[in-house]
Amino acid sequence: MTRRRVEPLVWLMFSAGGVLAAVFLPILVLLFGLAFPLGWLDPPDHEHLLAVISHPVTLVVLLGLFVLMLVHSAHRFRYTLYDGLQIKAQRTVAVLCYGAAIVGSVATLAVLWSAAQAS
Amino acid sequence: MTDLRLYRPRVSTWWWTRKRTYFVFVMRELSSIFVAWFVVYLLLFVYAVGRGEAAYQRFLDWASSPWVTVLNVVALVFVLLHTVTWFNLTPQAMAVHVMGQKVPAWHIVAGQYTGLVVVSGFVFWLVTR
Amino acid sequence: MADSIRLRVSRYRPDTDSEPRWQEYDVPLRKEWTVLDGLNHVKNEVDTTLSFRWSCRMGICGSCGMNVDGEPKLTCGTFLSDYAPGPVMIEPLANFPVVRDLVVDLSDFMEKLPRVKPWIIREDDHRTVEPDVEYLQTPEELDAYKQFSMCINCMLCYAACPVYGLDPEFIGPAAVALAERYDLDSRDQGNRERLDVLIEHDGVWGCTFVGECTRVCPEHVDPASAIQRYKLKAAMETVKALLLPRGAR
Numbered sequence: 001m002t003r004r005r006v007e008p009l010v011w012l013m014f015s016a017g018g019v020l021a022a023v024f025l026p027i028l029v030l031l032f033g034l035a036f037p038l039g040w041l042d043p044p045d046h047e048h049l050l051a052v053i054s055h056p057v058t059l060v061v062l063l064g065l066f067v068l069m070l071v072h073s074a075h076r077f078r079y080t081l082y083d084g085l086q087i088k089a090q091r092t093v094a095v096l097c098y099g100a101a102i103v104g105s106v107a108t109l110a111v112l113w114s115a116a117q118a119s
Numbered sequence: 120m121t122d123l124r125l126y127r128p129r130v131s132t133w134w135w136t137r138k139r140t141y142f143v144f145v146m147r148e149l150s151s152i153f154v155a156w157f158v159v160y161l162l163l164f165v166y167a168v169g170r171g172e173a174a175y176q177r178f179l180d181w182a183s184s185p186w187v188t189v190l191n192v193v194a195l196v197f198v199l200l201h202t203v204t205w206f207n208l209t210p211q212a213m214a215v216h217v218m219g220q221k222v223p224a225w226h227i228v229a230g231q232y233t234g235l236v237v238v239s240g241f242v243f244w245l246v247t248r
Numbered sequence: 249m250a251d252s253i254r255l256r257v258s259r260y261r262p263d264t265d266s267e268p269r270w271q272e273y274d275v276p277l278r279k280e281w282t283v284l285d286g287l288n289h290v291k292n293e294v295d296t297t298l299s300f301r302w303s304c305r306m307g308i309c310g311s312c313g314m315n316v317d318g319e320p321k322l323t324c325g326t327f328l329s330d331y332a333p334g335p336v337m338i339e340p341l342a343n344f345p346v347v348r349d350l351v352v353d354l355s356d357f358m359e360k361l362p363r364v365k366p367w368i369i370r371e372d373d374h375r376t377v378e379p380d381v382e383y384l385q386t387p388e389e390l391d392a393y394k395q396f397s398m399c400i401n402c403m404l405c406y407a408a409c410p411v412y413g414l415d416p417e418f419i420g421p422a423a424v425a426l427a428e429r430y431d432l433d434s435r436d437q438g439n440r441e442r443l444d445v446l447i448e449h450d451g452v453w454g455c456t457f458v459g460e461c462t463r464v465c466p467e468h469v470d471p472a473s474a475i476q477r478y479k480l481k482a483a484m485e486t487v488k489a490l491l492l493p494r495g496a497r
Contacts, residue, residue, distance in 0.1 A: 005448075005486065007447075007449070008447065008482040008485070008486035008487075009483070009486055011453070011479050011482075011483055012487070015483075019205070021154050021205075022201055022202040022206060022231070023202075023231075023234055023235050023238045025157060025198045025201070025202070026198055026199055026202055026235070027238070027239035027243060028157065028161065029157055029195045030195060031246065032161065032164055033160065033182070033191035033194060033195065034191055034192065034195065036179065036182075037179050037183040037187070037188070038183055038188065039183075041247065043179055044246050044247060046168065049168045049175070050168055050169070052245060053168055053169065062161075066162065070155065070158055072151070072154060073154040073155040076148055076150075076151035076456075077148075077151040077152065077155070079456045080145065080148040080149060082415075083145075083148075083410060083414055083456060084135060084145050084148070084149075085132065086130070086132055086414060104155075104159070108158075108162060111165055114166075114169055115165045115166060115169025116169075117169075118168075118169040125262070125346060125347060125353055126260050126262070126265075126345065126346040127345045128342065128345075128346070130343075130410070130413045130414055134410060135410070137318065140458075140459075140463065141410065141458070141460070144456075144459070144460075208459065211459075211473040211476060212457070212473070212476035212477070212479075212480065213476070213480055214477060219388075
């Protein structure tokens with residue numbers, strides 16, 4: 001290969017995030033977004049959740065899940081802005097979208113780490 | 120060919136409202152907003168759990184407020200759209216061969232739905248046991 | 249069934265018009281008449297100034313593609329009776345510059361197609377090979393690429409592709425499908441050269457998998473699939489190059 005290109009790697013992360021979002025998000029939105037807050041199901045007690053969250057495996061899984069889903073979302077939204085709204089400032093859009101995903105990933109690491117220390 | 124006066128049509132900003140398949144495509148792409156929203160929501164959830172029992176209770180109260188509920192209902196619809204369209208397109212995106220035979224598209228789709236059921240069951244078991 | 253149907257035809261005459269306008273013609277509505285038959289009736293009996301391309305009338309030459317009621321179609325395979333009572337809107341293929349009436353300029357595709365090298369590439373030097381050597385192929389090896397070899401370059405996929413409409417730099421569905429056709433050919437050894445072209449920014453990356461190219465293809469070529477497979481190939485090659493940086497290919 002004459003030149004390294006970043007598109008294939010971003011696309012790979014986009015795809016991985018897409019698979020994870022497709023498989024994980026329906027149940028997560030249903031449980032944590034609706035069933036628990038609205039009392040359709042009894043929310044899990046705090047102690048149990050804290051135990052789950054502070055487990056190192058959960059930390060790694062959630063970190064991978066959230067970061068890949070953020071990249072997936074940023075990549076897709078970038079092209080939605082190009083095609084759907086015909087935004088011409090493509091470089092700015094790319095910087096903003098992927099920049100948001102990077103900031104979100106750093107925030108994810110910070111939140112997951114501090115929650116894991118809380119128990 | 121330089122003496123030809125070509126007419127160059129312009130694509131309207133609203134091109135995606137003109138045809139059902141284009142509209143579904145743009146809706147599918149807009150699911151990205153709700154994927155991002157729910158990652159943020161889950162981060163707030165984890166943060167609240169880490170802060171202690173009272174913070175967790177406050178989060179649940181906030182999460183049951185009407186506007187968050189509406190947002191999450193919309194998010195669920197878009198997430199399901201993402202799941203269905205993603206599963207349907209996968210056989211087109213990758214040709215899977217097992218022992219020299221091309222795996223039929225419906226096997227790939229069925230495999231993904233099986234994965235969805237298994238993962239959903241595991242998450243449900245993990246958080247409610 | 250009514251005995252006539254109205255065609256609303258987009259007319260553009262470069263010497264007098266600055267943009268296309270509509271002209272209406274009533275043509276006989278017969279069960280076996282296609283849109284192309286209707287246009288030929290107009291051309292022969294009503295208005296000889298109407299310009300459009302056609303040749304084989306049997307879905308093989310790929311020259312009679314037009315937008316019929318907003319959908320890219322081969323007009324020789326699209327029946328007027330399916331649009332009764334009408335009117336039927338007939339426009340030139342979308343996303344291409346219009347030369348005149350229903351005739352579009354395809355030079356952009358003509359420039360792009362050879363970029364993906366749609367011919368059999370061999371590593372062996374043809375001067376050292378026996379002149380009458382045959383490269384045999386099993387039926388399974390033929391099946392591997394046959395679907396992608398059915399492309400008739402009718403350009404319906406380009407007309408259906410919003411990405412091509414918005415960004416004419418995008419190499420487009422048919423060109424990638426034809427690259428895949430040669431990649432999958434057991435006699436070919438040019439995968440690397442084609443990947444080098446398609447991995448570039450204006451190669452496959454603009455595609456957002458709208459899937460319209462595949463939906464409108466009259467020959468069931470599935471260009472959308474070819475493009476996604478190329479993305480996967482490009483990604484795999486890049487990962488390989490990262491893991492095995494030196495001399496890996």
